Amino acid sequence: MTLQQLAYFVALADVRSFTRAADQEGVAQPTLSRQLKALEDELGAPLVNRGRGELTLTPAGEAVLPLARRMLSDMDSARTAVAELVGLRRGRVRVGATPSLCIGVVADVLRVFHEQYPDIHLELSENGSQPLARDLARGQLDVAVLVVPREGLDPSLEITPLMRERLSVASPRSGRPPSSRGSMSLTELSRRSLVMFRKGYDLREVTLQAYADAGVTPKFAVEGGEMDAVLRMVEAGTGMAVVPDLVFAGRPRLRRTVLTPPLYRTVALARRADLAPTQATQAFCDTMLSFISEVSATGGLSADVQVLHRWRDGGAGLARD
Incomplete structure (x- = not known):
């Protein structure tokens, strides 16, 4: 089994077409088909149904898909972390945020972060909290600023409450x-x-x-x-x-x-609990926490916004108010 075979399988699962998956991966369709067949032989079960009509995943394919996504994401994170350490590049942070938070605090945090770390590439994804949580679990985001629903979020995510914000008319x-x-x-x-x-x-x-x-x-x-x-x-x-x-x-x-x-609603910072953050991701989290603490201390937040964590001087850690 190879990571390339897993990448071909994930692409096929996303677009549900051998032709489009091959185009997306930049390979000939027969190459993608052969690699998928080799992966299925290695696993001992077909992953896709090849009948007429829309391509679908077999039960084995449905079981393998989330694992394949996570393995590819972990490898990408490993490459990024090593690249940072050896000085090939400063890194990348894939940030997710809800649209209302993008208009509010996230836009300012991105500006501050870019000023402090101009060589780190930022990618922003706007979506609802549940889709953002799913993208985090799949390894498609490094960190997200989202709203914690009543029923909670995926237990595989590490949640840091940031603030309790009042909703008004x-x-x-x-x-x-x-x-x-x-x-x-x-x-x-x-x-x-x-x-x-x-x-x-x-x-x-x-x-x-x-x-x-x-x-x-x-x-x-x-x-x-x-x-x-x-x-x-x-x-x-x-x-x-x-x-x-x-x-x-x-x-x-x-x-x-x-x-x-x-x-009220509770705004939180979320990331995968089972994956150590890269230096770039940790720097973004630090910037978010210190920015909210500083704005709160200088009276820049509404009196109806309660900060749930404050940033200690020198990045010593977090403390609940």
């Missing part, structure tokens, strides 16, 4: 305040039209769960937007939205109204 500042008190309940909000995020967005799931817990039904003006689109539609007066407090910074056209009782 965004409305257009050009219109009348939704409440004269500066706060409103979910029952009051249910009488207003919402601009709702697309399916798979953490904020959508948190908002809908809060409505269900309150025993009320949401009313939508528009569904299916990304973060930027939702905020622009709110500014234009299309409807209201439930958003993290951090997104209000630098958006003077939005009015913030707090929810009562308050609604």
Whole structure:
């Protein structure tokens, strides 16, 4: 068995076509087919069904796929770590983050990190927390900044809680305040039209769960937007939205109204627990933690954002507040 054979198998599993997999891997289709057959002979079972129609994996293929992904990821991490140590290159960090966190804290952390480590290549992937967690487990990301759901995340991931952030109602500042008190309940909000995020967005799931817990039904003006689109539609007066407090910074056209009782979400830093981070990945984690601590200490975060970890001077470690 070779890593190249595993790479061909993973490519085939991803695109479900011998022709496209061969093109993706830069080899002739007969070469890919021969290598896959050699892998199947070594394992003693077929990995793909070769009948007519869409290519599918056999039960053996389904069992081997996550292991193959992890083996390829571990080899890639080994190459990166050794390259850093011998001075071939400074490294790479594949960062995942939810769209709302990209708009808030992650964009600033990436800027600071790039200023400190200009030779480290940064790759950013925006997605919902559950897809990001899956990509971490598969070895397709090195670290992710995500929202911890109620049911928790994959136990194979190491989770470092960063902050507990309040969610508030965004409305257009050009219109009348939704409440004269500066706060409103979910029952009051249910009488207003919402601009709702697309399916798979953490904020959508948190908002809908809060409505269900309150025993009320949401009313939508528009569904299916990304973060930027939702905020622009709110500014234009299309409807209201439930958003993290951090997104209000630098958006003077939005009015913030707090929810009562308050609604929170927990933001965390996640990576694979079974894989030691490369120097570059560890440097990114250190930068994230120190940045949040510094911004919190200087009053740069909303009073409703609770920092769950602070960075000790000199990188000595973490301490829960």
